[in-house]
Amino acid sequence: MNRPQTFAPASLQDALDAAGGPISLLRSSQLGTTIFPGIPPEFTNWRDEQRAWKHSVAMLEQSYHMTEVHVRGADALAFMAGLMTNRADNFDVMRAKQIVMCGPDGRMISDAVLFREEPDFMRVVGPPTAANWVEFNATKTDLNVTVTRDENFIRPRERRDVFRFQLQGPNALALMQEVTEGTLPEIKFFHMGAFKIAGRDVRAVRHGMASTPGFELYGDWDDQAAVREAVERVGEKYDLRKAGSVTYGTAAQESGWMPRPLPAIYEGDTMAEYRRWIPAQSFEAAGSLGGSFVSDRIDDYYVEPYEVGYGTLVNLNHDFIGRDALVEKKQNQKRRKMTLIWNNDDVFRVLQNSLRNDGPRTKFISLPVPMYSSFQADQVLAGGKPAGVSNWMSYSSNAGAILSTALMDLEHCEIGKEVTLLWGEPDSRRRTVEAHDVAEIRATIAPVPYYAKTNKTEG
Template sequence: MGEADPDDVDERPVTAMRTANRREDFGGRRPGEYTHWIEEQLSWKETCYIGDWTFLANLRLTGPDALELLSDVSINSFDDYAVGEGKHLVQCNEEGDVVADGVIVREGDEEFIIHGVPSYWTAYHLEQGDYDASTEWRDTFNFQIQGPNSLQVLDEVADEAPRDVDFMHFGHIEIAGHDVRAVRFGMSGEVGFELQGPGEYGDEVWDAILEAGEEYGIRRLSVKTSAINQLESGIPTRIRDYVSAILHDEMTEYRDWLREHMHRDLITHPIEGSFDSDDITDWYRDPVELGWDWYMDEDDDFIGSDALKAKAEDPDRTLVTLEWNDDDVSDVYDSLFGSGETYKYMDMPHQQKRAMIADEVHKDGDQVGVATMRGYTYYFRKMLSLAVIDTEHAEPGTEVTVLWGEGNEPESPTVESHAQKEIDATVAATPYKKDRRRANLQEADD
């Protein structure tokens, strides 16, 4: 099979995604590794880290109808949504499958700041609809500072950390002479903030935090290990755990709009693994199986609401964490030494390409789920993955099997031929790591 153009998704989406082969360059402070990925992984449990998410799109939405637009295009309830509050924003297509997820903060009565892919879905529907609102694409920095020492670092660099800010809310602090929005959420499962402000001041703010954090053991977080905090925290993400639900025929117009407006490729990325189908929608996910349906208000009417509410009444699958068997994982690496076929290599600590590597999950010979975001957590000394699995097999302690790798005749010419490996796995709690994000900051130093 010849290699397809990875941008040719309109007629052959599965083929285009199977043959894509891209290690995405985010630019900025996102190298493969800073010091050592083991040291970086320990930072959010033992000290703290600073990480750069400046690559995310940033959209300012204002106007009398801004909240109405958000309500129409997002599954979230906006009842009692106060100024100073943030949300995990989730948006779906008419079939109830996830198009985008990201974060939003309410800066004023008629002013909202959206980070990530939901910026595009929102801006698109503003253009298509009749709303009294406007948008502005902005150049901003977006840094995460997370971990048990993050408050002490902010005390040093900003005179005082914003300890009166509740989880999923924000305040303002001054760093290096600049006003910075400090939003209390992140991916690590630990106390911390996202720090946001004008891009022109990003270098000064970054350098000031690093200097102040030196005595507190701060580490810079690289691409090589950044997804492990999401894996431990049970937070699924676009590309690694689901394909944006925009590749079927009904979304052609939106894809065309994206090609004109997107800041980086939001359409095509690799899909790999033992899971296979002729239908690209089988790589889509809905908020029910990802655990996000509780964001909804049953009285709300939004894009995909009818389909999604029907799914919520009787869920087929749910999100779990899988612990992979140590000996079976060791066999994968052992196959590199000695004679015989080799199994598909497992990048450490997780795959070093932006890809959805989806592998079949079996129980008693039947496929019961799909495993994604495989990664090694040094803190727990375990290979883990997220998985959507049939609800009847979602109880922690349930034994399943993951079919690792595409086999000797992979669908994609960019994937090497290898033997498949059955890996025993056990359903575990999600999140795998204790969630400390909601800790009382007034008592966090005690």
């Protein structure tokens, strides 16, 4: 008996062709919001876990969900300089940078954190969109570099190269000083230091993730049990709270960081080779696009470095992919990143209507993370007309409201102005989204970050 042949796409481009284009592929994906593997949703409760980074100290786990790429070789710095918008000539050993990477059109592919541990060794730590772009470009370069990948725990395995977690909050420094038993050096912002905890070698980057100063610690995978035990034991004195996976997904909101924008790779000849290189099993191919902002043009969902607040991370005095396009975009910025404070009365109304069984329902709002897709894009209106797009959202116990990070048209960036967010997904093709009516939620424009930062940015 002859059976029909089934088509198994090998690459992202194959998946796009089979689906009929990027909008169709992403809008029909059944993948929901981000999963943070390896830890429980809550260690205590997400409300107090959130409050810890504002009032005491929070321990934020990073060992499992982020992808690492290790770049080695005499030309490691030159190779990364050609990919990142950031200044490279001041990137000394034992420093880190939040890097931004763009396509030739100047639109973002990903950001990540780059650690320079040795003259010829760097770690790229971040989402798979960053790892894939670095890996692909390593296959095309003539520079003296080798790239290896340390995959995340979405597919569980025995170990990784290093464990990694953050300590954030007003008590973080005091906790670090005590648990390191006098070995903690003075570490400047986004510099690295080496010291010992429980007799084990540990390194840390000094930065802030939740609008408060903190440390990102890492060390050999086999040393983590001893290090964690020491930190948690001393941390009891400082009201340490371990943040579960649900809480972790909200940590960026108050500081205004926009995690994981839709990578600008899905159309155009300049990215065709990359789309053929990325496997069909990749995050870029499996990810879902959701929300009330509906367009048949995939580039309407892309973002640019200047509009998401990365202007200080763009240095035009060196050559990198996308540089020429960014020269023009710097002079023609059309949107700005702002915080939206959702109206609690409207949120409660939508929640109530989402649970009814006697008439049309609204889309359920899951707390603390309302997002229900990999890439969220909700329409924002001012006076009934399009004014921006809301991309990332979560409830903040510190703010007492849902906050979302939105890209607003420049004429609609007035602090205190009331706008309307459309909540829901019209004509959804995804089984993960229940039947519902789109609802209006009032929101007030606020600054980014929502709370004043206590750290600074370096390019």
